[in-house]
Amino acid sequence: MNSRLTAVLALGLFPAFCSGAGACTLNEIQKADMRLGICRQQVGIATGYACTSLVMRSQVADQFEQIQLARRCGFNAEADKLDRFYKATTPFVVNLYGCVDTAIDRADVEKKAQEEVDKSLMKLPAGCPADLKEKMTKRLPKLIEADRKSLHEIQALANQIGLTGN
Numbered sequence: 830m831n832s833r834l835t836a837v838l839a840l841g842l843f844p845a846f847c848s849g850a851g852a853c854t855l856n857e858i859q860k861a862d863m864r865l866g867i868c869r870q871q872v873g874i875a876t877g878y879a880c881t882s883l884v885m886r887s888q889v890a891d892q893f894e895q896i897q898l899a900r901r902c903g904f905n906a907e908a909d910k911l912d913r914f915y916k917a918t919t920p921f922v923v924n925l926y927g928c929v930d931t932a933i934d935r936a937d938v939e940k941k942a943q944e945e946v947d948k949s950l951m952k953l954p955a956g957c958p959a960d961l962k963e964k965m966t967k968r969l970p971k972l973i974e975a976d977r978k979s980l981h982e983i984q985a986l987a988n989q990i991g992l993t994g995n
Contacts, residue, residue, distance in 0.1 A: 853928035853992075863929040881926035882933055889919075890942035890949075895972055897950060899965060902957035907969045914976035920994040921983040928992065 855863065868880035871887050892915050899908035923933045953961075987994060 855929065860929045867926065867929065879931045881930040882938060885922065885926055885933055886938045886942050886945075888922075889915075889938055890945045893939075893942055893946045894949060895968075897946060898961065899969060901950075902962045902965045904965060904969055907973060910973050911969075911976060914973070914980055917994070918976070918980045918983055921987050921992060924992045924994070925983070925986070 864878075864881060865876045868874050868876040868884055871884050874880050874883045874887075892911065896908045896911045896915070899905070899911065919935070923935050926933050957965075984994070986992070
């Protein structure tokens with residue numbers, strides 16, 4: 830979930846998004862622009878209504894896969910950190926995506942993402958081959974740092990616009 834705010838910040842929508850005092854005070858044009866920016870993050874996702882649900886499912890599946898691969902390779906402490914960041918960040922993202930698009934059914938998104946990950950991981954050899962362990966050794970510190978940064982960014986954005994992490 831480390832690229833969630835990219836579209837918001839890259840499009841320069843952060844100041845416009847922060848102008849309201851209450852949650853979700855964007856006008857319809859701002860919401861459409863924000864939705865477009867978020868949904869363009871993922872190749873193959875159309876930018877219409879409910880696209881944020883598809884983006885979130887892709888992001889959640891990626892996060893779940895990284896956590897499970899870390900555990901598979903014995904990096905339990907790192908997997909726990911990724912899991913904590915996921916649990917702290919996701920409520921804010923659900924509220925942000927719901928603000929600019931349709932409401933997100935988190936349970937459904939997570940269920941479908943987990944099904945995708947299960948299918949993907951079944952294709953891999955059992956255990957943790959040496960090449961996967963080496964890849965995870967290099968990747969995990971970067972993922973943890975990206976997740977830490979993402980959490981701070983979304984918390985700052987949420988504080989500015991009145992979104993909660995509930």
